[in-house]
Amino acid sequence: MEHSNTQGPLRGVKVLEFGNFIAAPFLTRILADFGAEVIKIEVPGQGDNIRKWGSKTEGDKSVWWATQARNKKCITLNLKSEEGQHLAKKLVSKADVVVENLRPGSLDKLNLGYEDLKKINKKIIMARISGFGQTGTYSGKAGFGSVGEAMGGLRYVTGFPGQVPPRIGVSIGDSLAALYGALGTIMALFSQVKNNESEGQEIDVALYEAVFAVMENGIGEYYKYGVIKERTGSILPGVAPSNLYNTKDGKLVIVAANSDQLFIRLAQAIGHPEWLEDPKFNNHTARGKNQTELEDLIGEWVLQNDAQDVLNLMDEYGVPAGPVYNMEDISNDPHYHDREMIQAIEDPDMGTVHMPGIVPKLSKTPGKINWSGPSIGEHNEEIYTNLLELSEDELETYKANGVI
Incomplete structure (x- = not known):
């Protein structure tokens, strides 16, 4: 097993993760994909909840875990003990x-x-990353991504008029927070190097704010106008x-x-060039005012054709179109x-696991998937004996006392 991405832009950066579920683990997954050495801390004998999420589990792993914890080194540690x-x-x-x-304050209670x-x-x-940030009226409240999506305004505008707003289908609030967290981390690292700073800083990402920030x-x-x-x-x-048609x-x-040019092509x-002369459709504003009529006309045409034929024709004329996959x-x-x-990544316990590739693609220092999510405590010996230089006796004592 290869244990580093020697070409990644974050090679040499060491990251310690006190994370669970989605947001923080997704943030560190991004860093690990691009070469950072991520050491993930889990509760001894229990592990991250994502290990059990998904359609099936195999041992202490799920496919979601295999993806979310890829490229990470996993150790166990009981943070509630002084040791x-x-x-x-x-x-x-x-x-x-x-x-x-x-939740804000949790690590402070542990002197961390x-x-x-x-x-x-x-x-x-x-x-x-937290539901409502480290400060403010709601900072002490529990908050998952679903709550952030609701209070950030996204759930309200999702779905059809008169119906209960549905879930998006994925944990988008957590993922957005993770992306902002990763961006903040990279900016902080860059600032340290670029400005030769001697101190670090704290990055505060609230789930509801990550959602609110993309509400256009x-x-x-x-x-401005009182429009909701x-x-x-x-x-x-x-x-x-x-x-959609x-x-x-x-x-x-x-x-x-x-757009006007795209509508001409469509x-x-x-086969409806007469629309280009019709005052109901011949400019952006007019099409907006007569949207229902126009959408119905296009829908009638699409319904007479197979999907691939529609897509081929749109490609031929340079009109953006795609299938719903x-x-x-x-x-x-x-x-x-x-x-x-x-x-396709080979996992020693699960066999072949398929997962999304690397985003974004860097030409000189690309990211890489070296291994899938490890077993609980798989890297205990490597980290505790090599990095912290504990002796075998010390390691065994910590294990016996439930610290590791």
Whole structure:
């Protein structure tokens, strides 16, 4: 097993993860993909909850775990014990970054908060993901990604008018927070190097803020015009045509010809050049006002054709369009394989595990998947004896006392 990405842009960066579930582990997965040495701390005998999430589990692993914990080194440590806290601090003294997603105050109670850690390592960067941030009225509240999606405004505008807002389908709130956390971590590391800084800093990411930050012009239009965005289903109000359409062979395609030039191409492609002279459709504003009528006309045409025929014609005329994929469709698409976006990784316990590839793709210092999510405590000996230089006797004593 290869234990480092010697070409990754984050090679040499050591990251300590106090994470569970999705947000913090996804953040560190990104760092690990690009060469950082990520040491993930788990509760002895229990591990991260993601180990048990998914359709099936095999031993102490799920496919989700295999993906989320790839490229990481997993150790066990009881942080509730004084000895465990002592070992954690020794690890922090050798780290560049600490990542956590516990409720604010939890690590402080264990003497592992940012103020404690920077006394040990003044250059330490600490990325913290929580429901509502480390400060403010709600900082002490528990919060998952679903709550962040709801309070960040995303759930309210998701779905169709008059219906209960559905879940997006993935844990998008956690993933957004992880991406902002990763960006913040990289910026903090860059600032240290670029500006020759002698101290680290704290990165505070709130789940609801990560969601709110991508809500486009929602808050601006509310303050400016009193407009509250509502659920609109599959359309983009006032921007047409851009919608999902049923095809003759029972599939769904999306066609997005929502600019004047693209609409000209679409009208020509489907044999309706007269639309270009029709005052209801011949400019962006008019199409927005007559959106329902236009979408219905396009829908009628699409329904007379098979999905691939529609897509081929759109490609021919340069109109953005695509199929609505499930995972089977994705697995059969050659473009995913051309771009190495589906990678087969051999796991010693699960066999071959397929997982998403690396994003983004760097030309000189690319990311790499070296191994899948490890077993519980798989790297205890490596980290405790090699990095912390514990003796075999010390290691056995810690194990016997439930510290490791």
